[in-house]
Amino acid sequence: MPTELYERIVEWAPAVAEAEPLAAILQHNLLAHGRDDDWYREGDNVGIVIPHEKIFAAFGMAPSTGWHRGINSAMLLEIYRRKVDPGFRWTGWNDENGKARVTKSHRIPHDIIQDAKELMLSPEDYDDWTYLVSGKSANSRRWTRTLREERRELIEANEPVIEPPEATRQIQDYLNSLPQQYFGHGAHGNLRPKQLDKAIWTVADTINEEERRDQELRKLYWMRKFPQPLYLPCDRFPRLKADHHNQAMNLPSAVLRSTYTPRDYELDLSKAHLASYVPVAKREGLEVPTLERYLDANLEGDTGLLAGGDLWLDLASTLDLEGPQSAQRKAVKRAYSAVYGSSRQNLLYQIYTEYAKLTGTYLENFDPLEPLLSHPLMEELLQTRDKLEAVITERGGLKDATGRFIPLSAWDETKDQENRWRGCMAYVNASYEQEIMAPIFRQGFDERTRDGKTRFRVWLYQADGATVRVHRDYAHSPQIERLQSAVAERAEELGVPTELEVDHTPDR
Numbered sequence: 001m002p003t004e005l006y007e008r009i010v011e012w013a014p015a016v017a018e019a020e021p022l023a024a025i026l027q028h029n030l031l032a033h034g035r036d037d038d039w040y041r042e043g044d045n046v047g048i049v050i051p052h053e054k055i056f057a058a059f060g061m062a063p064s065t066g067w068h069r070g071i072n073s074a075m076l077l078e079i080y081r082r083k084v085d086p087g088f089r090w091t092g093w094n095d096e097n098g099k100a101r102v103t104k105s106h107r108i109p110h111d112i113i114q115d116a117k118e119l120m121l122s123p124e125d126y127d128d129w130t131y132l133v134s135g136k137s138a139n140s141r142r143w144t145r146t147l148r149e150e151r152r153e154l155i156e157a158n159e160p161v162i163e164p165p166e167a168t169r170q171i172q173d174y175l176n177s178l179p180q181q182y183f184g185h186g187a188h189g190n191l192r193p194k195q196l197d198k199a200i201w202t203v204a205d206t207i208n209e210e211e212r213r214d215q216e217l218r219k220l221y222w223m224r225k226f227p228q229p230l231y232l233p234c235d236r237f238p239r240l241k242a243d244h245h246n247q248a249m250n251l252p253s254a255v256l257r258s259t260y261t262p263r264d265y266e267l268d269l270s271k272a273h274l275a276s277y278v279p280v281a282k283r284e285g286l287e288v289p290t291l292e293r294y295l296d297a298n299l300e301g302d303t304g305l306l307a308g309g310d311l312w313l314d315l316a317s318t319l320d321l322e323g324p325q326s327a328q329r330k331a332v333k334r335a336y337s338a339v340y341g342s343s344r345q346n347l348l349y350q351i352y353t354e355y356a357k358l359t360g361t362y363l364e365n366f367d368p369l370e371p372l373l374s375h376p377l378m379e380e381l382l383q384t385r386d387k388l389e390a391v392i393t394e395r396g397g398l399k400d401a402t403g404r405f406i407p408l409s410a411w412d413e414t415k416d417q418e419n420r421w422r423g424c425m426a427y428v429n430a431s432y433e434q435e436i437m438a439p440i441f442r443q444g445f446d447e448r449t450r451d452g453k454t455r456f457r458v459w460l461y462q463a464d465g466a467t468v469r470v471h472r473d474y475a476h477s478p479q480i481e482r483l484q485s486a487v488a489e490r491a492e493e494l495g496v497p498t499e500l501e502v503d504h505t506p507d508r
Contacts, residue, residue, distance in 0.1 A: 006130040015083040023133045024058035025080045048103040122221030155232045164233040167438035174441040184227035191227040195259040202258040219247040238431045268465035268503035273336035275498035276432040290380040295497040320368040331355035341422025392421040400431035439486035
Protein backbone atom coordinates (compact mmCIF):
# COMPACT_ATOMS: atom_id res chain seq x y z
CA MET A 1 0.00 0.00 0.00
CA PRO A 2 1.15 3.63 -0.31
CA THR A 3 3.73 4.39 2.35
CA GLU A 4 1.76 7.43 3.52
CA LEU A 5 -1.23 5.20 4.35
CA TYR A 6 1.01 2.63 6.02
CA GLU A 7 2.48 5.32 8.28
CA ARG A 8 -0.99 6.49 9.34
CA ILE A 9 -1.97 2.91 10.20
CA VAL A 10 1.16 2.44 12.30
CA GLU A 11 0.51 5.73 14.07
CA TRP A 12 -2.99 4.48 14.96
CA ALA A 13 -1.84 0.96 15.92
CA PRO A 14 1.95 0.76 16.57
CA ALA A 15 1.75 -2.99 17.26
CA VAL A 16 1.15 -3.57 13.54
CA ALA A 17 4.75 -2.57 12.80
CA GLU A 18 6.07 -4.89 15.48
CA ALA A 19 4.14 -8.11 14.83
CA GLU A 20 3.42 -9.51 11.35
CA PRO A 21 0.54 -11.75 12.55
CA LEU A 22 -1.34 -8.70 13.80
CA ALA A 23 -0.66 -6.85 10.54
CA ALA A 24 -2.01 -9.84 8.60
CA ILE A 25 -5.28 -9.86 10.56
CA LEU A 26 -5.64 -6.10 10.08
CA GLN A 27 -5.00 -6.47 6.36
CA HIS A 28 -7.87 -8.94 6.11
CA ASN A 29 -10.19 -6.77 8.21
CA LEU A 30 -9.31 -3.73 6.13
CA LEU A 31 -9.22 -5.07 2.56
CA ALA A 32 -11.34 -8.23 2.36
CA HIS A 33 -14.03 -8.10 -0.35
CA GLY A 34 -16.46 -10.79 0.78
CA ARG A 35 -19.28 -10.34 3.27
CA ASP A 36 -21.42 -12.90 5.04
CA ASP A 37 -24.66 -13.36 3.07
CA ASP A 38 -26.78 -13.37 6.22
CA TRP A 39 -25.15 -10.37 7.90
CA TYR A 40 -27.90 -7.95 8.80
CA ARG A 41 -26.11 -4.75 9.85
CA GLU A 42 -25.00 -1.94 7.58
CA GLY A 43 -21.58 -0.42 7.96
CA ASP A 44 -18.14 -0.45 6.41
CA ASN A 45 -15.97 -3.48 7.13
CA VAL A 46 -18.48 -5.40 9.22
CA GLY A 47 -19.89 -8.77 8.20
CA ILE A 48 -16.41 -9.80 6.97
CA VAL A 49 -15.93 -13.57 7.04
CA ILE A 50 -12.67 -14.67 8.70
CA PRO A 51 -12.02 -18.40 8.10
CA HIS A 52 -10.24 -20.14 10.95
CA GLU A 53 -7.51 -21.32 8.55
CA LYS A 54 -6.68 -17.70 7.74
CA ILE A 55 -6.50 -16.75 11.42
CA PHE A 56 -4.07 -19.57 12.22
CA ALA A 57 -2.07 -18.88 9.03
CA ALA A 58 -1.56 -15.26 10.11
CA PHE A 59 0.21 -16.62 13.19
CA GLY A 60 2.24 -19.09 11.15
CA MET A 61 0.59 -22.34 12.16
CA ALA A 62 -1.87 -24.89 10.86
CA PRO A 63 -5.20 -25.25 12.72
CA SER A 64 -4.23 -28.76 13.85
CA THR A 65 -1.00 -27.43 15.35
CA GLY A 66 -2.88 -24.80 17.28
CA TRP A 67 -5.46 -27.26 18.57
CA HIS A 68 -2.74 -29.66 19.79
CA ARG A 69 -1.30 -26.75 21.73
CA GLY A 70 -4.68 -25.88 23.20
CA ILE A 71 -5.06 -22.75 21.04
CA ASN A 72 -8.24 -21.80 19.19
CA SER A 73 -8.90 -18.98 16.71
CA ALA A 74 -10.80 -16.89 19.28
CA MET A 75 -7.66 -16.71 21.43
CA LEU A 76 -5.66 -15.37 18.50
CA LEU A 77 -8.33 -12.81 17.64
CA GLU A 78 -8.34 -11.71 21.27
CA ILE A 79 -4.61 -10.91 20.97
CA TYR A 80 -5.40 -8.77 17.92
CA ARG A 81 -8.22 -7.03 19.79
CA ARG A 82 -6.00 -6.16 22.75
CA LYS A 83 -2.96 -5.07 20.76
CA VAL A 84 -4.52 -3.41 17.68
CA ASP A 85 -8.25 -2.70 17.73
CA PRO A 86 -10.04 -2.58 21.12
CA GLY A 87 -13.38 -2.20 19.36
CA PHE A 88 -13.02 -5.44 17.38
CA ARG A 89 -15.80 -7.96 18.06
CA TRP A 90 -16.64 -11.19 16.24
CA THR A 91 -19.20 -13.98 16.19
CA GLY A 92 -18.91 -17.62 17.11
CA TRP A 93 -19.24 -20.24 14.40
CA ASN A 94 -21.68 -22.90 13.36
CA ASP A 95 -19.92 -26.17 12.54
CA GLU A 96 -22.56 -26.98 9.92
CA ASN A 97 -21.61 -23.90 7.90
CA GLY A 98 -17.83 -24.08 8.23
CA LYS A 99 -15.47 -22.78 10.88
CA ALA A 100 -15.36 -19.05 10.32
CA ARG A 101 -15.88 -15.94 12.39
CA VAL A 102 -17.75 -12.85 11.20
CA THR A 103 -16.73 -9.30 12.13
CA LYS A 104 -19.41 -7.62 14.27
CA SER A 105 -17.71 -4.28 14.96
CA HIS A 106 -14.36 -2.47 14.91
CA ARG A 107 -12.76 0.91 15.58
CA ILE A 108 -10.55 1.26 12.53
CA PRO A 109 -10.56 5.03 11.80
CA HIS A 110 -12.99 6.03 9.08
CA ASP A 111 -10.37 7.92 7.04
CA ILE A 112 -8.09 4.88 6.95
CA ILE A 113 -10.97 2.67 5.78
CA GLN A 114 -11.96 5.10 3.02
CA ASP A 115 -8.41 5.52 1.74
CA ALA A 116 -7.85 1.77 1.87
CA LYS A 117 -11.06 1.19 -0.08
CA GLU A 118 -10.04 3.69 -2.74
CA LEU A 119 -6.70 1.91 -3.00
CA MET A 120 -8.40 -1.48 -3.24
CA LEU A 121 -11.05 -0.38 -5.74
CA SER A 122 -8.97 1.82 -8.05
CA PRO A 123 -5.96 1.56 -10.36
CA GLU A 124 -4.24 4.59 -8.84
CA ASP A 125 -0.47 4.99 -9.22
CA TYR A 126 1.72 5.93 -6.26
CA ASP A 127 5.44 6.54 -6.21
CA ASP A 128 6.18 4.97 -2.83
CA TRP A 129 4.82 1.63 -1.63
CA THR A 130 5.19 -0.40 1.56
CA TYR A 131 4.06 -3.93 2.39
CA LEU A 132 1.58 -3.75 5.27
CA VAL A 133 2.48 -7.13 6.78
CA SER A 134 6.28 -6.84 6.66
CA GLY A 135 6.71 -3.06 6.65
CA LYS A 136 9.28 -3.40 3.84
CA SER A 137 9.46 -1.01 0.90
CA ALA A 138 7.89 -2.15 -2.38
CA ASN A 139 8.39 -1.06 -5.97
CA SER A 140 5.92 1.38 -7.56
CA ARG A 141 3.18 -0.34 -9.56
CA ARG A 142 3.00 1.96 -12.57
CA TRP A 143 0.87 -0.12 -14.90
CA THR A 144 -2.08 2.05 -15.94
CA ARG A 145 -0.16 3.55 -18.87
CA THR A 146 0.25 0.07 -20.34
CA LEU A 147 -3.45 -0.60 -19.85
CA ARG A 148 -4.35 2.58 -21.73
CA GLU A 149 -2.24 1.47 -24.67
CA GLU A 150 -3.71 -2.02 -24.65
CA ARG A 151 -7.38 -0.98 -24.39
CA ARG A 152 -7.93 -0.27 -28.05
CA GLU A 153 -5.76 -3.17 -29.14
CA LEU A 154 -7.92 -5.59 -27.15
CA ILE A 155 -11.12 -4.08 -28.55
CA GLU A 156 -9.84 -4.27 -32.13
CA ALA A 157 -8.78 -7.88 -31.64
CA ASN A 158 -12.16 -8.85 -30.15
CA GLU A 159 -14.01 -11.50 -32.18
CA PRO A 160 -17.58 -12.07 -30.96
CA VAL A 161 -19.15 -15.46 -31.52
CA ILE A 162 -21.80 -13.82 -33.72
CA GLU A 163 -20.57 -10.94 -35.84
CA PRO A 164 -22.77 -7.97 -34.84
CA PRO A 165 -25.08 -6.26 -37.34
CA GLU A 166 -23.71 -3.39 -39.41
CA ALA A 167 -25.84 -0.98 -37.34
CA THR A 168 -24.04 -2.06 -34.16
CA ARG A 169 -20.65 -1.61 -35.81
CA GLN A 170 -21.64 1.89 -36.93
CA ILE A 171 -22.61 2.79 -33.36
CA GLN A 172 -19.30 1.40 -32.10
CA ASP A 173 -17.27 3.30 -34.72
CA TYR A 174 -18.88 6.60 -33.77
CA LEU A 175 -18.45 6.16 -30.03
CA ASN A 176 -14.87 4.86 -30.10
CA SER A 177 -13.79 7.68 -32.44
CA LEU A 178 -14.78 10.45 -30.02
CA PRO A 179 -11.70 12.38 -28.85
CA GLN A 180 -10.20 11.44 -25.48
CA GLN A 181 -10.13 15.09 -24.33
CA TYR A 182 -13.89 15.33 -24.74
CA PHE A 183 -14.14 13.17 -21.61
CA GLY A 184 -10.98 13.84 -19.63
CA HIS A 185 -10.18 17.53 -20.24
CA GLY A 186 -9.58 19.11 -16.86
CA ALA A 187 -11.88 22.10 -17.46
CA HIS A 188 -14.49 20.83 -19.90
CA GLY A 189 -14.39 17.02 -20.00
CA ASN A 190 -17.73 15.27 -19.53
CA LEU A 191 -16.18 12.89 -17.00
CA ARG A 192 -13.42 15.09 -15.61
CA PRO A 193 -12.41 14.64 -11.95
CA LYS A 194 -14.79 17.35 -10.72
CA GLN A 195 -17.77 15.55 -12.27
CA LEU A 196 -16.65 12.17 -11.00
CA ASP A 197 -16.30 13.59 -7.48
CA LYS A 198 -19.99 14.55 -7.68
CA ALA A 199 -20.81 10.98 -8.63
CA ILE A 200 -18.72 9.57 -5.77
CA TRP A 201 -20.60 11.76 -3.28
CA THR A 202 -23.89 10.63 -4.82
CA VAL A 203 -22.91 6.99 -4.26
CA ALA A 204 -22.14 7.75 -0.62
CA ASP A 205 -25.47 9.55 -0.17
CA THR A 206 -27.76 7.10 -2.00
CA ILE A 207 -26.37 3.56 -1.56
CA ASN A 208 -26.41 2.09 1.94
CA GLU A 209 -25.35 -1.47 1.20
CA GLU A 210 -21.55 -1.68 1.49
CA GLU A 211 -20.88 -4.28 -1.21
CA ARG A 212 -23.04 -2.47 -3.78
CA ARG A 213 -21.53 0.88 -2.79
CA ASP A 214 -18.03 -0.51 -3.28
CA GLN A 215 -19.06 -1.92 -6.65
CA GLU A 216 -20.13 1.51 -7.90
CA LEU A 217 -17.10 3.24 -6.38
CA ARG A 218 -14.82 0.80 -8.19
CA LYS A 219 -16.35 1.91 -11.50
CA LEU A 220 -15.85 5.59 -10.65
CA TYR A 221 -12.29 5.21 -9.39
CA TRP A 222 -11.33 3.41 -12.60
CA MET A 223 -13.01 6.17 -14.61
CA ARG A 224 -10.62 8.66 -13.03
CA LYS A 225 -7.80 6.93 -14.89
CA PHE A 226 -9.82 6.04 -17.98
CA PRO A 227 -12.41 8.82 -18.48
CA GLN A 228 -13.27 7.82 -22.05
CA PRO A 229 -15.83 5.02 -22.46
CA LEU A 230 -14.87 2.47 -25.12
CA TYR A 231 -17.17 -0.25 -26.42
CA LEU A 232 -17.00 -3.70 -27.95
CA PRO A 233 -19.71 -6.06 -29.20
CA CYS A 234 -21.31 -8.67 -26.97
CA ASP A 235 -20.51 -12.26 -27.91
CA ARG A 236 -24.04 -13.44 -28.60
CA PHE A 237 -26.11 -10.25 -28.49
CA PRO A 238 -26.36 -7.38 -31.02
CA ARG A 239 -25.71 -4.67 -28.43
CA LEU A 240 -22.43 -3.14 -27.38
CA LYS A 241 -20.90 -3.47 -23.94
CA ALA A 242 -18.42 -1.21 -22.20
CA ASP A 243 -14.91 -2.46 -21.60
CA HIS A 244 -14.20 -2.88 -17.89
CA HIS A 245 -12.01 0.23 -17.61
CA ASN A 246 -14.97 2.59 -17.96
CA GLN A 247 -18.43 1.37 -16.96
CA ALA A 248 -20.25 4.71 -17.18
CA MET A 249 -23.13 3.12 -19.11
CA ASN A 250 -23.75 0.74 -16.18
CA LEU A 251 -23.83 3.31 -13.38
CA PRO A 252 -27.12 3.72 -11.47
CA SER A 253 -29.23 6.51 -12.95
CA ALA A 254 -28.87 8.86 -9.99
CA VAL A 255 -25.10 8.46 -9.98
CA LEU A 256 -24.68 8.97 -13.73
CA ARG A 257 -27.04 11.94 -13.81
CA SER A 258 -25.06 13.71 -11.11
CA THR A 259 -22.32 14.19 -13.74
CA TYR A 260 -24.67 15.87 -16.24
CA THR A 261 -24.78 19.54 -17.15
CA PRO A 262 -27.94 21.47 -18.18
CA ARG A 263 -26.99 20.74 -21.78
CA ASP A 264 -27.24 16.94 -21.42
CA TYR A 265 -30.24 14.98 -22.62
CA GLU A 266 -30.83 11.33 -21.76
CA LEU A 267 -32.83 9.81 -24.62
CA ASP A 268 -34.58 6.46 -24.50
CA LEU A 269 -36.65 4.30 -26.85
CA SER A 270 -40.18 3.89 -25.51
CA LYS A 271 -40.84 0.26 -24.44
CA ALA A 272 -38.15 -0.87 -26.88
CA HIS A 273 -38.08 -4.50 -25.71
CA LEU A 274 -41.80 -5.07 -26.16
CA ALA A 275 -42.06 -2.93 -29.30
CA SER A 276 -39.25 -4.84 -31.04
CA TYR A 277 -41.18 -8.07 -30.57
CA VAL A 278 -44.04 -6.85 -32.79
CA PRO A 279 -42.29 -7.18 -36.19
CA VAL A 280 -40.61 -10.43 -35.13
CA ALA A 281 -43.96 -12.05 -34.34
CA LYS A 282 -45.84 -10.62 -37.32
CA ARG A 283 -43.13 -11.68 -39.74
CA GLU A 284 -43.86 -15.28 -38.70
CA GLY A 285 -47.63 -14.87 -39.12
CA LEU A 286 -48.30 -14.35 -35.40
CA GLU A 287 -50.65 -11.43 -34.89
CA VAL A 288 -50.27 -9.39 -31.69
CA PRO A 289 -53.16 -6.87 -31.77
CA THR A 290 -53.35 -6.56 -27.99
CA LEU A 291 -49.66 -5.76 -27.66
CA GLU A 292 -49.90 -3.20 -30.48
CA ARG A 293 -52.96 -1.59 -28.94
CA TYR A 294 -51.32 -1.25 -25.53
CA LEU A 295 -48.08 0.10 -26.99
CA ASP A 296 -49.96 2.71 -29.03
CA ALA A 297 -51.98 3.68 -25.96
CA ASN A 298 -48.76 4.13 -24.00
CA LEU A 299 -47.31 6.40 -26.69
CA GLU A 300 -50.48 8.48 -26.63
CA GLY A 301 -50.85 8.48 -22.82
CA ASP A 302 -54.32 6.95 -23.21
CA THR A 303 -55.87 6.89 -19.73
CA GLY A 304 -58.96 5.14 -21.09
CA LEU A 305 -57.08 1.90 -21.71
CA LEU A 306 -54.12 2.27 -19.37
CA ALA A 307 -54.02 3.14 -15.69
CA GLY A 308 -52.49 6.59 -15.57
CA GLY A 309 -51.86 6.38 -19.33
CA ASP A 310 -48.74 4.31 -18.58
CA LEU A 311 -48.17 0.68 -19.59
CA TRP A 312 -45.97 -0.22 -16.62
CA LEU A 313 -48.44 1.30 -14.20
CA ASP A 314 -51.24 -0.66 -15.85
CA LEU A 315 -49.35 -3.93 -15.49
CA ALA A 316 -48.47 -3.06 -11.89
CA SER A 317 -52.17 -2.52 -11.12
CA THR A 318 -52.72 -6.28 -11.45
CA LEU A 319 -50.39 -7.12 -8.54
CA ASP A 320 -51.96 -8.03 -5.23
CA LEU A 321 -49.60 -5.85 -3.20
CA GLU A 322 -50.00 -2.98 -0.74
CA GLY A 323 -46.50 -1.55 -1.08
CA PRO A 324 -45.53 1.75 -2.77
CA GLN A 325 -46.97 2.08 -6.25
CA SER A 326 -43.66 3.45 -7.54
CA ALA A 327 -41.87 0.29 -6.40
CA GLN A 328 -44.50 -1.94 -7.98
CA ARG A 329 -44.22 -0.05 -11.26
CA LYS A 330 -40.46 -0.31 -11.28
CA ALA A 331 -40.47 -4.00 -10.36
CA VAL A 332 -43.00 -4.95 -13.03
CA LYS A 333 -40.72 -3.56 -15.73
CA ARG A 334 -39.00 -6.92 -15.49
CA ALA A 335 -41.94 -8.24 -17.52
CA TYR A 336 -40.02 -7.21 -20.63
CA SER A 337 -37.85 -10.31 -20.14
CA ALA A 338 -40.72 -12.36 -21.61
CA VAL A 339 -39.65 -11.32 -25.12
CA TYR A 340 -36.10 -12.39 -24.29
CA GLY A 341 -37.24 -15.93 -23.54
CA SER A 342 -37.62 -15.75 -19.77
CA SER A 343 -39.83 -18.52 -18.38
CA ARG A 344 -43.01 -17.61 -16.53
CA GLN A 345 -41.48 -18.67 -13.23
CA ASN A 346 -38.26 -16.76 -13.82
CA LEU A 347 -40.21 -13.69 -14.88
CA LEU A 348 -42.06 -13.69 -11.57
CA TYR A 349 -38.82 -14.33 -9.71
CA GLN A 350 -37.22 -11.27 -11.31
CA ILE A 351 -40.16 -9.11 -10.24
CA TYR A 352 -40.02 -10.65 -6.76
CA THR A 353 -36.31 -9.86 -6.30
CA GLU A 354 -36.60 -6.35 -7.73
CA TYR A 355 -39.53 -5.55 -5.43
CA ALA A 356 -37.60 -6.89 -2.44
CA LYS A 357 -34.57 -4.77 -3.35
CA LEU A 358 -36.73 -1.66 -3.65
CA THR A 359 -38.83 -2.11 -0.53
CA GLY A 360 -36.98 -4.55 1.72
CA THR A 361 -40.12 -6.72 1.69
CA TYR A 362 -39.65 -10.38 0.82
CA LEU A 363 -42.91 -12.01 -0.18
CA GLU A 364 -43.66 -15.48 1.17
CA ASN A 365 -44.44 -16.73 -2.33
CA PHE A 366 -45.29 -15.55 -5.84
CA ASP A 367 -49.06 -15.60 -5.31
CA PRO A 368 -49.42 -11.77 -5.20
CA LEU A 369 -47.56 -11.57 -8.51
CA GLU A 370 -49.43 -14.30 -10.39
CA PRO A 371 -52.30 -12.01 -11.59
CA LEU A 372 -49.80 -10.24 -13.84
CA LEU A 373 -49.72 -13.28 -16.12
CA SER A 374 -53.47 -12.91 -16.68
CA HIS A 375 -53.20 -9.36 -17.99
CA PRO A 376 -54.40 -9.39 -21.64
CA LEU A 377 -51.04 -8.16 -22.91
CA MET A 378 -49.07 -10.79 -20.99
CA GLU A 379 -51.42 -13.59 -22.04
CA GLU A 380 -51.02 -12.74 -25.71
CA LEU A 381 -47.29 -12.21 -25.38
CA LEU A 382 -46.66 -15.55 -23.71
CA GLN A 383 -48.97 -17.47 -26.05
CA THR A 384 -47.36 -16.11 -29.21
CA ARG A 385 -43.92 -16.55 -27.72
CA ASP A 386 -44.58 -20.27 -27.21
CA LYS A 387 -45.49 -20.52 -30.91
CA LEU A 388 -42.37 -18.58 -31.89
CA GLU A 389 -40.30 -20.99 -29.83
CA ALA A 390 -41.64 -23.84 -31.97
CA VAL A 391 -40.73 -21.94 -35.16
CA ILE A 392 -37.17 -21.31 -33.96
CA THR A 393 -36.70 -24.92 -32.87
CA GLU A 394 -38.04 -26.31 -36.15
CA ARG A 395 -35.85 -24.06 -38.32
CA GLY A 396 -32.77 -24.27 -36.13
CA GLY A 397 -32.68 -20.48 -35.76
CA LEU A 398 -34.33 -17.25 -36.91
CA LYS A 399 -33.55 -14.27 -39.14
CA ASP A 400 -32.66 -10.97 -37.49
CA ALA A 401 -33.77 -7.47 -38.49
CA THR A 402 -31.38 -7.42 -41.46
CA GLY A 403 -32.34 -10.86 -42.76
CA ARG A 404 -29.25 -12.67 -41.43
CA PHE A 405 -29.98 -16.18 -40.15
CA ILE A 406 -28.99 -16.55 -36.48
CA PRO A 407 -28.45 -20.28 -35.77
CA LEU A 408 -29.26 -22.03 -32.52
CA SER A 409 -25.80 -23.59 -32.62
CA ALA A 410 -24.33 -20.26 -31.53
CA TRP A 411 -25.53 -21.10 -28.01
CA ASP A 412 -24.32 -24.71 -27.94
CA GLU A 413 -21.56 -23.87 -25.45
CA THR A 414 -23.62 -21.64 -23.16
CA LYS A 415 -27.13 -23.09 -22.96
CA ASP A 416 -28.78 -26.49 -22.71
CA GLN A 417 -30.31 -27.76 -25.94
CA GLU A 418 -33.84 -26.99 -24.77
CA ASN A 419 -32.92 -23.38 -23.87
CA ARG A 420 -30.99 -22.29 -26.96
CA TRP A 421 -34.14 -20.77 -28.46
CA ARG A 422 -34.18 -18.19 -25.66
CA GLY A 423 -30.81 -16.80 -26.70
CA CYS A 424 -31.81 -16.76 -30.36
CA MET A 425 -35.12 -14.98 -29.67
CA ALA A 426 -33.40 -12.39 -27.49
CA TYR A 427 -30.83 -11.72 -30.21
CA VAL A 428 -33.39 -11.26 -32.96
CA ASN A 429 -35.58 -8.93 -30.88
CA ALA A 430 -32.61 -6.78 -29.87
CA SER A 431 -31.43 -6.56 -33.49
CA TYR A 432 -34.51 -4.45 -34.26
CA GLU A 433 -33.77 -2.23 -31.29
CA GLN A 434 -30.22 -1.53 -32.50
CA GLU A 435 -31.42 -0.82 -36.03
CA ILE A 436 -33.62 1.89 -34.57
CA MET A 437 -30.83 3.25 -32.38
CA ALA A 438 -28.33 3.53 -35.24
CA PRO A 439 -29.83 6.73 -36.82
CA ILE A 440 -28.89 8.66 -33.65
CA PHE A 441 -25.23 7.90 -34.25
CA ARG A 442 -25.45 8.39 -38.03
CA GLN A 443 -26.70 11.89 -37.26
CA GLY A 444 -23.68 12.27 -34.99
CA PHE A 445 -21.36 11.30 -37.86
CA ASP A 446 -23.18 13.72 -40.19
CA GLU A 447 -22.74 16.51 -37.66
CA ARG A 448 -18.96 16.16 -37.86
CA THR A 449 -18.85 16.75 -41.61
CA ARG A 450 -21.90 18.95 -42.08
CA ASP A 451 -20.38 22.44 -41.93
CA GLY A 452 -17.59 22.23 -39.41
CA LYS A 453 -19.88 23.15 -36.52
CA THR A 454 -20.66 20.55 -33.86
CA ARG A 455 -24.17 21.24 -32.60
CA PHE A 456 -24.30 18.13 -30.45
CA ARG A 457 -22.39 14.99 -29.53
CA VAL A 458 -23.76 11.61 -28.53
CA TRP A 459 -21.34 10.87 -25.72
CA LEU A 460 -22.78 7.85 -23.91
CA TYR A 461 -24.39 4.66 -25.19
CA GLN A 462 -27.02 3.02 -22.98
CA ALA A 463 -28.22 0.06 -25.07
CA ASP A 464 -31.74 1.27 -25.92
CA GLY A 465 -30.90 4.90 -25.20
CA ALA A 466 -28.09 7.45 -25.30
CA THR A 467 -26.94 10.66 -23.66
CA VAL A 468 -26.50 13.70 -25.90
CA ARG A 469 -24.86 17.04 -25.10
CA VAL A 470 -26.00 20.07 -27.08
CA HIS A 471 -23.44 22.79 -27.79
CA ARG A 472 -24.00 25.96 -25.77
CA ASP A 473 -24.31 28.10 -28.90
CA TYR A 474 -27.34 26.28 -30.29
CA ALA A 475 -30.99 25.93 -29.30
CA HIS A 476 -31.63 22.55 -27.75
CA SER A 477 -35.05 21.61 -29.13
CA PRO A 478 -34.11 21.51 -32.85
CA GLN A 479 -31.22 19.12 -32.18
CA ILE A 480 -33.29 16.71 -30.10
CA GLU A 481 -36.19 16.83 -32.57
CA ARG A 482 -33.76 16.04 -35.37
CA LEU A 483 -32.70 12.84 -33.59
CA GLN A 484 -36.29 11.93 -32.77
CA SER A 485 -37.30 12.36 -36.40
CA ALA A 486 -34.47 10.11 -37.63
CA VAL A 487 -35.46 7.40 -35.15
CA ALA A 488 -39.17 7.68 -35.99
CA GLU A 489 -38.44 7.20 -39.70
CA ARG A 490 -36.44 4.01 -39.13
CA ALA A 491 -38.97 2.64 -36.60
CA GLU A 492 -41.78 3.11 -39.12
CA GLU A 493 -39.76 1.33 -41.82
CA LEU A 494 -39.28 -1.67 -39.53
CA GLY A 495 -42.83 -1.63 -38.12
CA VAL A 496 -41.72 -1.08 -34.52
CA PRO A 497 -44.24 0.97 -32.46
CA THR A 498 -41.78 3.07 -30.48
CA GLU A 499 -40.38 6.59 -30.36
CA LEU A 500 -37.36 8.36 -28.93
CA GLU A 501 -38.29 10.03 -25.65
CA VAL A 502 -36.43 12.52 -23.49
CA ASP A 503 -36.08 10.43 -20.36
CA HIS A 504 -34.13 12.99 -18.34
CA THR A 505 -32.41 16.35 -18.58
CA PRO A 506 -31.17 18.49 -15.66
CA ASP A 507 -33.29 21.49 -14.75
CA ARG A 508 -32.35 24.63 -16.61
